[in-house]
Amino acid sequence: MILAVKNLKKYYGDLKAVNNISFEVKRGTVFSLLGPNGAGKTTTVEILEGLRKKTGGEIYYFGEKVNDITKSIKEKIGVALQKTELFKELTVLETVKLFRSFYQKGFTPKEIVDMVGLNEKAKSRVKNLSGGQLQRLVLGLAFVNDPEIIFLDEPTTGLDPQSRRHIWEIIQAFKKSGKTIFLTTHYMEEAERLADMVCIIDNGKIVASGSPDELIKSSGLKSIIEFQADNISTTHFPNCKKLGDKFFFETTNVAEDIQKLLANGIEDFIVRHPTLEDVFLKLTGKKLRD
The missing domain is CATH 3.40.50.300 (P-loop containing nucleotide triphosphate hydrolases)
Known part of the structure; x- marks a missing residue:
């Protein structure tokens, strides 16, 4: 050591x-x-x-x-x-x-x-x-x-x-x-x-x-859907958070949530695995630059 x-x-x-x-x-x-x-x-x-x-x-x-x-x-x-x-x-x-x-x-x-x-x-x-x-x-x-x-x-x-x-x-x-x-x-x-x-x-x-891998795996975070929009429905996406100019939320049902996005006219989105940035935000409630 x-x-x-x-x-x-x-x-x-x-x-x-x-x-x-x-x-x-x-x-x-x-x-x-x-x-x-x-x-x-x-x-x-x-x-x-x-x-x-x-x-x-x-x-x-x-x-x-x-x-x-x-x-x-x-x-x-x-x-x-x-x-x-x-x-x-x-x-x-x-x-x-x-x-x-x-x-x-x-x-x-x-x-x-x-x-x-x-x-x-x-x-x-x-x-x-x-x-x-x-x-x-x-x-x-x-x-x-x-x-x-x-x-x-x-x-x-x-x-x-x-x-x-x-x-x-x-x-x-x-x-x-x-x-x-x-x-x-x-x-x-x-x-x-x-x-x-x-x-x-x-x-x-x-x-x-x-x-980094251990922190991501132990965080319990699921797949992340990230998208851009002028505004969002808190009824359809109650757990949605904003980071910079993008919105994101965790999901355990990707197909269902993609349908919700499309139904709300949101077509600019990506589905990704959680990153160290997501873990950091979950633990501290802040971005690294805050």
Whole structure:
């Protein structure tokens, strides 16, 4: 076990930002902590990174109980924050060299630039990088010390689909090398695609944990019918919910409910299996971005 927390707490007066949570992160896996804004996930991650002090509970790194996140632990972890400010006038290679100098061991700057696919931009200034290139550089900086576990806080927010998939490939390659990723994300598809284990946190507490498939199967959710309409009949569809610009509801009788939709003039619909997003909504009553 590379990381474990037991009964972790962080209180601010009467506010219980993290309220007695426990989980374990296995070596060589992608672990994703999901929660709506204000749920406690960022506070949890910042405690584990050594940026905040815990109120109570226990933290275990690499099989040993730790009271503080010391320099020796930080030598073995990598961190990509949600927002990272870099020296805009430095080149890509100069930036990597600077961050590499903070650690005793790790990859060479050239290996990092190769790893994140920025060879052609090695001599370009940071200020001239595109959003996707900048995010790849930030990811590379989190890898410079060849960490055992890397914390990625919403690594693909704001990126186009192609750049996002490039980041996914880098994460998957890191995992294949036997390393561990602790991921927070606002993209449910990202967690469903990458994560081996998911913990859902809401109001400072863990409300569910398991692999994406386990969470979906244990949710009890049936087939989902999703459709668009200007308005709906609450008589015909009493359990219907709205998510964004679409309506959806669970069904155990697909054929009968499709007939109801057609009878109400609704022809734009899809029938699908439940997803991790549906499980999240059922457990928290919120969308991931709320």
